[in-house]
Amino acid sequence: DIQMTQSPSSLSASVGDRVTITCRASQSISSYLNWYQQKVGKAPNLLIYAASSLQSGVPSRFSGSGSGTDFTLTISSLQPEDFATYYCQQSYSTPYSFGQGTKLEIK
Amino acid sequence: QVQLVQSGAEVKKPGASVKVSCKASGYTFTSYDINWVRQATGQGLEWMGWMNPKSGNTGYAQKFQGRVTMTRDTSITTAYMELSSLRSEDTAVYYCARGVKLQPQGGTYSYYYMDVWGKGTTVTVSS
Numbered sequence: 001d002i003q004m005t006q007s008p009s010s011l012s013a014s015v016g017d018r019v020t021i022t023c024r025a026s027q028s029i030s031s032y033l034n035w036y037q038q039k040v041g042k043a044p045n046l047l048i049y050a051a052s053s054l055q056s057g058v059p060s061r062f063s064g065s066g067s068g069t070d071f072t073l074t075i076s077s078l079q080p081e082d083f084a085t086y087y088c089q090q091s092y093s094t095p096y097s098f099g100q101g102t103k104l105e106i107k
Numbered sequence: 108q109v110q111l112v113q114s115g116a117e118v119k120k121p122g123a124s125v126k127v128s129c130k131a132s133g134y135t136f137t138s139y140d141i142n143w144v145r146q147a148t149g150q151g152l153e154w155m156g157w158m159n160p161k162s163g164n165t166g167y168a169q170k171f172q173g174r175v176t177m178t179r180d181t182s183i184t185t186a187y188m189e190l191s192s193l194r195s196e197d198t199a200v201y202y203c204a205r206g207v208k209l210q211p212q213g214g215t216y217s218y219y220y221m222d223v224w225g226k227g228t229t230v231t232v233s234s
């Protein structure tokens with residue numbers, strides 16, 4: 001099974017900051033990497049698929065990059081509604097494993 | 108609009124089974140997979156498996172093999188996830204999510220992602 005590791009596990013930032021979250025796969029997964037945002041008490045919401053494609057309706061301040069084993073999610077200018085937990089997920093092979101999550105908190 | 112509506116919360120005793128439903132609307136039910144993902148309180152997301160509503164084909168995470176069954180009723184556009192031999196560690200919120208396959212240009216393997224999620228069903232296992 002492919003293991004996904006995110007860093008950091010938690011992050012404090014301010015409105016307007018640029019934030020980067022990293023996700024590493026235990027083996028190469030090409031670009032088969034998705035990012036989700038989850039707010040407390042809510043279902044996850046797809047942000048990025050295929051490593052860098054922005055899901056329809058997602059603000060352009062979100063972007064994804066990477067291929068192989070190393071990936072990043074960047075939020076260019078944090079907004080109040082962006083404080084949430086973020087998960088990466090590989091879709092290269094089943095089981096479609098998730099990272100452990102990165103909790104983004106207000107500084 | 109495209110949505111997945113899940114059944115209500117369940118409380119079960121250890122050793123029992125639970126069956127969670129997920130009703131799809133706003134799109135062609137047989138054109139997309141249904142995945143099941145669970146999340147224990149304060150924990151991360153755990154993928155359980157997928158089902159193709161058109162064929163009924165399924166794929167389960169090894170961890171759940173032998174305990175989980177994913178089925179569907181196309182006449183009412185509803186998917187089901189049944190988990191048996193419940194234990195306290197199965198206490199979690201269970202989500203269904205639509206799985207999308209996207210064929211890349213010039214590529215062999217489809218990208219796969221979950222674009223629509225149900226609101227979740229809380230399953231509590233307690234004696």
